[in-house]
Amino acid sequence: MARQADTSDTRRIERAAGRVPTLAEAFAADPGRSARFSFAHGHMWVDFSMQHLTDELLSALVDLARAVGVEEKRDAMLRGDTVNVTEGRKVLHTALRSGDSTEEARLAAAQTKRAAELAERLRADPGVRAVVNIGIGGSDLGPVMAHRALRAHRDGPECRFVSNIDPADLDDALRGLDPTTTVFVVASKTFTTQETMHNAERAREWVRSVLGDAWATRFVATTAEPARAAQWGVPADQCLEFWDWVGGRFSLASVIGFPVMMAVGPARFAELLAGMRSMDTHFAATPLATNIPVLHALVAWVNTTVFSRPTCAVVPYSHDLARLPAYLQQLVMESNGKSVGIDGHEVMHQTSPVIWGDAGTNGQHAFFQLLHQGTRVVPVDFIGVREPTGSDGAAHDMLVVNMIAQAAALALGRPHAEEPHRVFPGNRPSTTILLDDLSPRSLGEIIAMYEHSTAVQGWLFGINSFDQFGVELGKELATALLPEVQGGQPGPGTSATRAAVHRYRSR
């Protein structure tokens, strides 16, 4: 059965990797290089030719994917096997948009329909002027990212997002809003998330102080625990449900996307799901050697494991996609930032790189110095959009030409210069992703591409991408330390813990 990459798989890859020419040599030797390493599906075109690939290496990588059972694992995930073995759960975010007749897909379609009806009602209500989503992590980053990405398609009430337990966050969000015309969406899979419930309680008091018991008319819940939400006071017909087979970081297509639906309307949200479904189908049915999420994952894996690149930058050349790097930080790093294999043994190689980045051209004026001339090689995912989302085509040309130029500058460099400080070593890898437009459908395609790439990377690393036990210890210690911070007995930790609590309390 499927297994993780072992020495015999990687030896051939390392041999091939050792023979990879520089990017300048590779392009000089082969005018067809870009055509051979680029792939299109739907509204997306992806060019891997500026990565350190050869035909030999790519072929070895595809064989590795086959050897570790990527196809079987993919099929098992898609058909609803319990692939999240450490938590005993299915992983069926694809059922949220499949339209299939499986039980999960039918449940999901029914909730999407309920959400759409509620969204239509609230969008048509002239008494609803604003929506505030209260959620954190997977209940925040996806909706924030998609709401911003679909800026040009918004026709609903203003949406704001509150996540942090820092009271400044909710204070800031409520400024200028009217409790009688604001709808709150309390987004928490468990309906117990500390930050979210605390902020929800504050919001409830704010509305109750004006509306009294009618506060509940202004609250929606998106949760896997609708009974808890109802007990908290949200009317049952405003409790929208998802399930334990949807991971928080894979939940945008579920009712967690409700604020996006409020902003752009159910029809455009359905287009987002259609884009995701289109990429799901590509992922499910395309041979590994031309399967975009699989290739994207193989490039990430070889950069991480063979070429020892500890980070990967995501740089969307799009103001509206500026929140994509933060969204992918969670998706990739919470999924694959692990060091124990799915078999319970420590992995023998590196796993997830650090994912970071910001919008271009802004990044060019911030951290690109290090990309070009630093001692660390940072692979970059460049993401561009062909159709402008703004009102100035000339500026959009400048935007996109900057992206194309940066990829070329990183690849070729300027190895010879009269002055040593003006030398650019070049040979720095990147992937270019061009979307036809920033429509809901294109956005759905690229999100699903990254979801599937993340899963494939996890299979290559031999880990379970779908649990997140690493978030627990900090939470436990925070609970144990709260009495000390409030003036009680010392909790766990070190002399540094005692000192920090003392310093904090001595104000």
Next chain:
Amino acid sequence: MARQADTSDTRRIERAAGRVPTLAEAFAADPGRSARFSFAHGHMWVDFSMQHLTDELLSALVDLARAVGVEEKRDAMLRGDTVNVTEGRKVLHTALRSGDSTEEARLAAAQTKRAAELAERLRADPGVRAVVNIGIGGSDLGPVMAHRALRAHRDGPECRFVSNIDPADLDDALRGLDPTTTVFVVASKTFTTQETMHNAERAREWVRSVLGDAWATRFVATTAEPARAAQWGVPADQCLEFWDWVGGRFSLASVIGFPVMMAVGPARFAELLAGMRSMDTHFAATPLATNIPVLHALVAWVNTTVFSRPTCAVVPYSHDLARLPAYLQQLVMESNGKSVGIDGHEVMHQTSPVIWGDAGTNGQHAFFQLLHQGTRVVPVDFIGVREPTGSDGAAHDMLVVNMIAQAAALALGRPHAEEPHRVFPGNRPSTTILLDDLSPRSLGEIIAMYEHSTAVQGWLFGINSFDQFGVELGKELATALLPEVQGGQPGPGTSATRAAVHRYRSR
């Protein structure tokens, strides 16, 4: 004279580093550890005890700082020697707030006074409802960060920030604004920055279409080229000046801070400068062994160079400090992301780590999984604020206790657990910085701390932190490729460049 770290310096450090115990061992052996490795100045308390330090290692690091001439280089910078040798410039951002009688300090004080008078006049004008700053990189990240950090102190017109050449950015910023009541600040050191000038021209047309020639009454320039700004049409008394001895990423204390002054008023801006000055004095006069920016830099250096940590996360537990990581990305990575020494020879060791991060507690629900259980060790700078900036003290307690708990969890881990997926290896280093409050003064202190740490890191790396030649090649290629994108002849690059341009143009 001073030189960069060489083998004999680093051998002693490597020996000491090889004897560093785990953090759990170190705290168990020494109840006084936190007290010995923590330092206070002004409104800031910094605890390095959760870093991999021993007395022996710290002593060797301080000796290294002395051996490479950190004191002489600091003094040379502060007195105005031409320490930016590759560009032949002084590095005198400290003169922006020194109040000294040097020529630069007097010039700076005069411009700060002009800026304050202009800000007072515009803040008092009921016809001014909004300020839009148009700038990118150092003309954007500092003001954006400080404007957000001082949210609780704002009493001026609404401020918005436009940076990206993507037309969506300006479109978004102008939404809901009135050209007759909006003041634009065009912030560009050279007054030629492509993104900024294009956006400024669009803004000028937007105002001119309503106000005609009176558009100029609504424009302010912050620039080192006031003659160019005046030629562009900004009235001379609204052109505020800074100089080539202020690097863009070190320019917040200059007139680049004008939008912050508009938001919080000149008196609070003066407090910000006073906080910076206080840290400048500490940096200039404190022995290396207790000098906070020097110690911060030595920790960064040993993590990077000796312990081979390729990244450093900055996690402010403060909604209002959420833009600090992006600001520090530029400050640190544009300064020290270099591989050629100040002597013109390639450096033999790693230079700047990748700086990344996001606000806590949000990060806990996103990338902290990797920090706790990933295969990569990421040193963290935790930044907390003792006084709440929001309206809910209980929530602020929860915020800060989470920060303290995360540092303890990373340091101690949970090395033994019944289930391998619940093992936390621990021994992961962090620094805790606690500010007394998020006042302008405290903010000034921490910004200046990072400025000076960045400079010291550069001296330890043996590079020039004050140039940025790495941003040039991409700009040159973008200019050379623009005709092709607009339908003309092919420019430089590879088959991937041609393919991307073709794909872009074929819409």
